[in-house]
Each structure stands twice: as C-alpha cells, then as structure tokens.
Amino acid sequence: xxxxxxxxxxxxxxxxxxxxxxxxxxxxxxxxxxxxxxxxxxxxxxxxxxxxxxxxxxxxxxxxxxxxxxxxxxxxxxxxxxxxxxxxxxxxxxxxxxxxxxxxxxxxxxxxxxxxxxxxxxxxxxxxxxxxxxxxxxxxxxxxxxxxxxxxxxxxxxxxxxxxxxxxxxxxxxxxxxxxxxxxxxxxxxxxxxxxxxxxxxxxxxxxxxxxxxxxxxxxxxxxxxxxxxxxxxxxxxxxxxxxxxxxxxxxxxxxxxxxxxxxxxxxxxxxxxxxx
Numbered sequence: 001x002x003x004x005x006x007x008x009x010x011x012x013x014x015x016x017x018x019x020x021x022x023x024x025x026x027x028x029x030x031x032x033x034x035x036x037x038x039x040x041x042x043x044x045x046x047x048x049x050x051x052x053x054x055x056x057x058x059x060x061x062x063x064x065x066x067x068x069x070x071x072x073x074x075x076x077x078x079x080x081x082x083x084x085x086x087x088x089x090x091x092x093x094x095x096x097x098x099x100x101x102x103x104x105x106x107x108x109x110x111x112x113x114x115x116x117x118x119x120x121x122x123x124x125x126x127x128x129x130x131x132x133x134x135x136x137x138x139x140x141x142x143x144x145x146x147x148x149x150x151x152x153x154x155x156x157x158x159x160x161x162x163x164x165x166x167x168x169x170x171x172x173x174x175x176x177x178x179x180x181x182x183x184x185x186x187x188x189x190x191x192x193x194x195x196x197x198x199x200x201x202x203x204x205x206x207x208x209x210x211x212x213x214x215x216x217x218x219x220x221x222x223x224x225x226x227x228x229x230x231x232x233x234x235x236x237x238x239x240x241x242x243x244x245x246x247x248x249x250x251x252x253x254x255x256x257x258x259x260x261x262x263x264x265x266x267x268x269x270x271x272x273x274x275x276x277x
Contacts, residue, residue, distance in 0.1 A: 056190065057168060058166060062094045066078060069111050070223070078137030079221065081152060101119040102114040102116050142162060142268065167191075169189060171261075171272050172190075191270070196263060199261040201229075201260075202246065203228070206225075206226075208223075209221050229246070244258075256277040257276045
C-alpha cells in the first residue's frame with residue numbers, strides 16, 4: 001500500500017500562516033496599547049482644554065422685597081417684621097426693601113409712598129410664580145420664591161436657608177455724588193453679567209406716618225427701608241456709571257441708602273450691595 005504524498009504547496013501556506021499568526025500575537029497587543037495610550041492622552045488633554053466654566057461665588061446676600069401698603073390692615077405686622085430683620089442683620093447680610101403698591105389707594109387712604117411701577121413689579125413676580133392674583137403683604141426672597149410677609153416662622157426659615165447660599169455676583173459702588181435732585185455713582189460688578197440687569201434703588205431708611213382714613217385710620221405706622229425710586233440698566237459691561245432721581249417726597253431730614261442689585265432675565269437676584277448715604 002502506497003503512502004500518500006504530502007503536497008508541498010499546502011505545507012508552505014500553513015507555515016506562512018503560522019508565522020503571520022505568531023507575529024500578530026506580538027504586534028496586535030502592542031498596537032492596542034499604543035491606541036489606548038493615545039486615547040487616554042486625548043482624554044487628559046481634553047479635560048484641561050474643555051473644563052466647564054467655573055462660576056465665581058461670593059458671600060451670601062439675602063434680598064427681601066416686601067410689597068405692602070399703608071391702606072392695608074394686614075400689612076403693619078409685616079412692616080414691623082421687616083424692620084426687625086433690618087435691625088438684626090448687617091447691611092452686608094440682608095437687604096430689606098419695602099415697596100408700597102398703589103392698588104389699595106381706592107379704599108380710603110392714599111399711601112404717599114405708593115407707585116404704579118411697584119405694583120407692576122409685583123405683577124411681574126406674580127407672572128413668574130404663576131400666581132392668579134397678587135396680594136399684600138408679600139415678601140419675595142432673592143426673586144426666587146414668596147410668602148406672606150407677616151409669617152415670622154417662614155421668614156426665619158428663609159433667612160437661615162439663604163444665608164447659607166453663596167451669591168454669584170457682588171457690586172462695589174463708588175464716587176457717589178448728590179447734585180440737586182440727582183444722585184450719580186460708579187459701579188463695578190464682580191461675576192458674569194451676561195443677560196443680567198443692574199437695579200439701582202433709592203431708599204428712605206425710616207418714616208413714621210399718621211393714618212387719617214382707611215383700614216388703618218387713627219394708627220401711627222412706622223415703615224422701614226421704603227423704596228422711593230428705582231432704575232434698571234441692562235448690563236453689557238462689569239463697570240459703568242448710573243444715576244437716579246431723588247423724588248419730592250424725600251426731605252432733608254431723611255436718612256437715605258442706595259441699593260444695587262443684579263437680576264437675571266428670570267428675575268432671580270444673584271447679588272448686590274447697599275450703601276448708606
């Protein structure tokens with residue numbers, strides 16, 4: 001019986017395949033290692049080049065905007081509470097503002113500090129909060145939430161909460177000048193100002209009023225941090241100049257303050273400062 005003859009060509013092919021496989025077993029892992037190293041290097045470089053923008057943060061500032069009226073019988077307790085807060089906290093911690101609305105003037109007493117622009121401001125907040133109506137006394141905290149202004153428990157809770165939250169802006173005011181009925185100033189803002197506005201607020205620190213008519217008739221009311229004028233500037237720079245008119249209701253004996261607030265398009269207040277004149 002004749003033994004089969006092994007074909008030389010197939011054996012050659014087998015040998016070549018063996019060599020290729022052997023070399024690949026060495027080369028492929030090396031290629032994989034090199035590729036992995038390149039991928040890791042790319043990730044590391046990208047992490048430095050494309051880091052998310054780090055927001056600057058500043059010390060907390062709580063801004064309380066009380067919407068009130070001398071013609072509202074529910075408002076005096078809220079006015080008193082706001083005055084307590086103003087006395088308890090420093091100007092660098094809490095900005096307490098009292099906006100007198102005009103929509104209660106028809107019920108007997110025309111609030112001398114009331115303005116339509118303040119009622120309109122409250123309506124804008126109402127739109128943000130999806131409220132079906134506006135009311136007094138109402139406190140808005142940093143433009144983000146609201147509560148009944150006479151509620152001491154909620155007031156204390158919100159103060160504690162917001163005093164733990166950093167601000168993303170701060171404002172430095174300088175070169176304040178008073179010329180007849182106008183106050184001019186320079187401002188410098190720290191933090192981003194894109195799509196934000198600067199509010200300049202003129203405040204009477206305190207005024208006592210005898211109420212002759214309406215729901216609070218025969219009462220003597222003390223109002224604190226009464227807003228008497230306000231202007232808003234859309235920001236395109238971190239520094240600039242601003243001015244505000246002193247209305248006729250301000251007397252020579254009034255102590256005044258200037259408040260500067262930074263507010264987003266969504267009405268969130270991101271920081272500010274206040275300065276007594």
